[in-house]
Amino acid sequence: MSATVAAPGLAPARTANAGATSHRGQMPTWLALALLAPLALLLAWVFFLPIVRLLLTSITEPTLNIANYRRLLSEPRYAEVIFRTLWIALLATIATLTLAYPVAVLMARPRSWVSNVAAVCVMVPLWTSVLIRSYAWIILLDRNGIINQWLSAAGLIQQPLTMLYTSGAVLMAMTHVLLPFMILPVFSALRSISPDLPRAARNLGAGPVRVFFSVTLPLSLPGVFAGCLIVFVMSLGFYITPALVGGPRTLMIATLIGQQATELLNWPFAGAIAFVLLALSLGITACFKRLLQLDKVVAHD
Amino acid sequence: MEPVDLGVTAVLDAPVRAGAPARAIPTRGLSVGIADVWKTYGAVTAVGGVSLEARAGEFVSLLGPSGSGKTTLLMMLAGFEQPQSGRITVGDRDITRVPPNKRDIAMVFQRYALFPHKTVAENIAFPLRMRGVGRAERDRKVQDALEMVKLPGYAERKPAELSGGQQQRVALARAIVFDPPVILMDEPLGALDKKLRQHMQIELKQLQQRLGATVIYVTHDQEEALTMSDRVAVMDGGSLMQLGPPRELYDAPANAFVADFLGEMNFVPGTLASAADGLYTVNAEGGRVQAANAQALRPGDAVRVAVRPEAVTVDRNAGPGLQGRITHMVFNGATLSMLVELRDGATLRATVGTRSDSAEMRPGDAVSLTWPARDAHTFPAETG
Numbered sequence: 001m002s003a004t005v006a007a008p009g010l011a012p013a014r015t016a017n018a019g020a021t022s023h024r025g026q027m028p029t030w031l032a033l034a035l036l037a038p039l040a041l042l043l044a045w046v047f048f049l050p051i052v053r054l055l056l057t058s059i060t061e062p063t064l065n066i067a068n069y070r071r072l073l074s075e076p077r078y079a080e081v082i083f084r085t086l087w088i089a090l091l092a093t094i095a096t097l098t099l100a101y102p103v104a105v106l107m108a109r110p111r112s113w114v115s116n117v118a119a120v121c122v123m124v125p126l127w128t129s130v131l132i133r134s135y136a137w138i139i140l141l142d143r144n145g146i147i148n149q150w151l152s153a154a155g156l157i158q159q160p161l162t163m164l165y166t167s168g169a170v171l172m173a174m175t176h177v178l179l180p181f182m183i184l185p186v187f188s189a190l191r192s193i194s195p196d197l198p199r200a201a202r203n204l205g206a207g208p209v210r211v212f213f214s215v216t217l218p219l220s221l222p223g224v225f226a227g228c229l230i231v232f233v234m235s236l237g238f239y240i241t242p243a244l245v246g247g248p249r250t251l252m253i254a255t256l257i258g259q260q261a262t263e264l265l266n267w268p269f270a271g272a273i274a275f276v277l278l279a280l281s282l283g284i285t286a287c288f289k290r291l292l293q294l295d296k297v298v299a300h301d
Numbered sequence: 302m303e304p305v306d307l308g309v310t311a312v313l314d315a316p317v318r319a320g321a322p323a324r325a326i327p328t329r330g331l332s333v334g335i336a337d338v339w340k341t342y343g344a345v346t347a348v349g350g351v352s353l354e355a356r357a358g359e360f361v362s363l364l365g366p367s368g369s370g371k372t373t374l375l376m377m378l379a380g381f382e383q384p385q386s387g388r389i390t391v392g393d394r395d396i397t398r399v400p401p402n403k404r405d406i407a408m409v410f411q412r413y414a415l416f417p418h419k420t421v422a423e424n425i426a427f428p429l430r431m432r433g434v435g436r437a438e439r440d441r442k443v444q445d446a447l448e449m450v451k452l453p454g455y456a457e458r459k460p461a462e463l464s465g466g467q468q469q470r471v472a473l474a475r476a477i478v479f480d481p482p483v484i485l486m487d488e489p490l491g492a493l494d495k496k497l498r499q500h501m502q503i504e505l506k507q508l509q510q511r512l513g514a515t516v517i518y519v520t521h522d523q524e525e526a527l528t529m530s531d532r533v534a535v536m537d538g539g540s541l542m543q544l545g546p547p548r549e550l551y552d553a554p555a556n557a558f559v560a561d562f563l564g565e566m567n568f569v570p571g572t573l574a575s576a577a578d579g580l581y582t583v584n585a586e587g588g589r590v591q592a593a594n595a596q597a598l599r600p601g602d603a604v605r606v607a608v609r610p611e612a613v614t615v616d617r618n619a620g621p622g623l624q625g626r627i628t629h630m631v632f633n634g635a636t637l638s639m640l641v642e643l644r645d646g647a648t649l650r651a652t653v654g655t656r657s658d659s660a661e662m663r664p665g666d667a668v669s670l671t672w673p674a675r676d677a678h679t680f681p682a683e684t685g
Contacts, residue, residue, distance in 0.1 A: 194412065194414065196410050199410075202380075205428050214416075
């Protein structure tokens, strides 16, 4: 294991440190359980119970079998939906990260009005309904939408472009909707970096670019990983935006579940898809934690 | 070795001696010049026209209360702040507009500012990497620096696994590893407990003397400044109040602020009666006192006489000097503080040795207070 590959003198300090951590915020076990109880009961009643029942129907109806899962994995149409979902989720994660990082850097700058403006620009959309934000994209991307009107008015196109109901539209709208969920963790990580650290690096001879790559970026990675995980997992199960701006050719897992449950009333099959989605989300979260070892990347404080 | 008896042999011996573990390492520090530097934030003047010069290899402290401009001055030396006007030089080089990473000045931060994601060795190697030092030399210098701060064997640890004092040593090692001619220190011992702080003060000073680097040391702890510095610059309200060796500041404060800020000081208000040959006679409420000072004051001026508690002699018999009555005796260990109430109600503090005769006196005793004229200083009375 990687933990054992260390200087021999390391062990006592590690133990001392671990001891300090376990003593932080001590609370009797019964009190901790009592505080958790209301939420746990509510979740058990309104969340876990229905999910378990839905998942059970996927293997018990009409009789005990795994036909639903066999169908899901054997028909290429469904495998395609799963892969498309993974692919769009990956692209959305990359796109949000690319857009979010500079904004987070701007927001984390101390004592500047620019950072306040940026913070407002990030927070206000977050308080707006996802539905509204998705409709905004319909207004923009429609055949008679604003972009097509402008392009034809400018004489750049003769025929209106088809933008709505494509994967591109889904990706763009999802990136927009999920952006704050990337910005906030990255911002929080950047904000927790002591301003002394970049200063120390400058003082020791690093130019602004090297300061970024040797200090700021590595120290912001926990926030980056957290943001990526949140955005990726949310993208996997995203419903409203793909349902509104995506068409039948850009079906994603969540929209497929919706279709099966509400239009075709095939609840057992919807349950099977839901189980696959759940397994994917949990599996990816676990892999992320395992691969990146978040707590090992940065051991400060 | 034979004792050197002739000048000629001494000269001939010199190269041989240089190879031996010689104690005298030549000064490699550079002088630091600050010339009429101004820095304002909006309407607030943080530093208002400060000029001072630190000689090569000198340990100069910037001492002052918070808001005195000492930290701003240090930030301008490091290059994190730009002065509105004035010049900052290191040696012959004008660095006023040079970016921080090109100044070749090290800085030790109050909260250490170690890179938490790097090991101790990587932290210390950082300035060497930035300077393109090769791997072998880098490793050697890192080891040397760790030994210098007495932390060999800690190279592979992360900063979070070290105690505060150890982190401070690593920060120090990182600052000295690239042989900077000037080291800035921003209250580097402020976060340590008292015992460790006193220990580190001595170590820091010894290290500085061995390296020969010029050190500019910011602190609000006067004891620290007096203990470690070759010279102390006392600052207040963005201005330099006095610059001098610790002893000079303590014994001959240039103004009432320095007199009051450093150590304990009694102030006796009065009116200047006469001035002759540098000897001032002042009529105070409790009597007539004498003082020495170079302040340009004229008879009739309202003045304050400043005298240190340890300079005050307490006499049981009514005599010359100020008349008063002991109200409290405070035992401090080696010394004893007496609080003496004067006729006008003002209280003066006198410090005497616990084993001296004066220590036998009791609260309620009527006493007279005197002091040698050269130990008292006259300043203009506070205005406003």
